[in-house]
Amino acid sequence: MPTLDAESAIAEQFVASLFPAACGAVLAGSSASGTSTPTSDLDLVLICPTGALDGGRSSLAATYEHSGRVVEVFAYSPEAYRTWAGREVDAHRPVILTMLSEGVVLRSGPELHDLQTWARDVLSAGPRIEQHALDVRRYAVSALLDDLADADDPGERALLLADAFTALSELLLLTQRQWLGSGKWLLRRLRTGAPAVADRLIGAFASGERSLFLQVADDLLAPLGGRLQAGIVR
Numbered sequence: 001m002p003t004l005d006a007e008s009a010i011a012e013q014f015v016a017s018l019f020p021a022a023c024g025a026v027l028a029g030s031s032a033s034g035t036s037t038p039t040s041d042l043d044l045v046l047i048c049p050t051g052a053l054d055g056g057r058s059s060l061a062a063t064y065e066h067s068g069r070v071v072e073v074f075a076y077s078p079e080a081y082r083t084w085a086g087r088e089v090d091a092h093r094p095v096i097l098t099m100l101s102e103g104v105v106l107r108s109g110p111e112l113h114d115l116q117t118w119a120r121d122v123l124s125a126g127p128r129i130e131q132h133a134l135d136v137r138r139y140a141v142s143a144l145l146d147d148l149a150d151a152d153d154p155g156e157r158a159l160l161l162a163d164a165f166t167a168l169s170e171l172l173l174l175t176q177r178q179w180l181g182s183g184k185w186l187l188r189r190l191r192t193g194a195p196a197v198a199d200r201l202i203g204a205f206a207s208g209e210r211s212l213f214l215q216v217a218d219d220l221l222a223p224l225g226g227r228l229q230a231g232i233v234r
Helices: 004-018 027-032 078-090 093-102 110-125 131-150 154-175 182-193 195-208 210-224
Strands: 024-028 044-046 059-066 071-075 104-105
Touching: 004 024, 004 027, 004 044, 004 059, 004 071, 004 104, 024 027, 024 093, 024 110, 027 044, 027 182, 044 093, 044 110, 059 078, 071 078, 071 093, 071 110, 078 093, 078 110, 131 154, 131 210, 154 182, 154 195, 154 210, 182 195, 195 210
Parallel strands: 044 071
Antiparallel strands: 024 044, 024 104, 059 071
């Protein structure tokens, strides 16, 4: 398994070679958390002076190969970083905020320090969502559960089960003012942000048993008012 020191060295060489003007560089993802494998990408967030990126652009998301490793780069001017991070906050999925605040700093400066402080403050505050938006999500979950209960086709059941799990997980997280994630990050957010329900919900989903999942879903919806259909205005 790659060591953090080894991966940091490759990342530092990459930054020095392709983004020498960067005033901030953070190694994020599995490399920073110590869970990387030989096939893991190196995820880098770079803060660059305004106009320093090719073509004078303010942001760049690109994939490179360096020293036999795939390197995923997310580069921004300080202003562009705040803009893109704000969009993620609006969607309740703070990917680059988390990367910047929890990653390993390879190159630092005042710009990076200010953005890290801001990112950590935003993350600690949690997502803001109005009750009506939560009601709309509960309505969507209710519709999916109805469809799942009625589905006869095995393929439809599998897809509806996955959709219902995702929608319900997101509703439960937002109800507790926890951030969302996609794919494996949804499971990780659920386990850390809603541990009281995570094992039960994940277990019911992983079992593939429709009746068990529906029962667990209704139990978890009950404190929120149960299924919501009639009377919702979207």
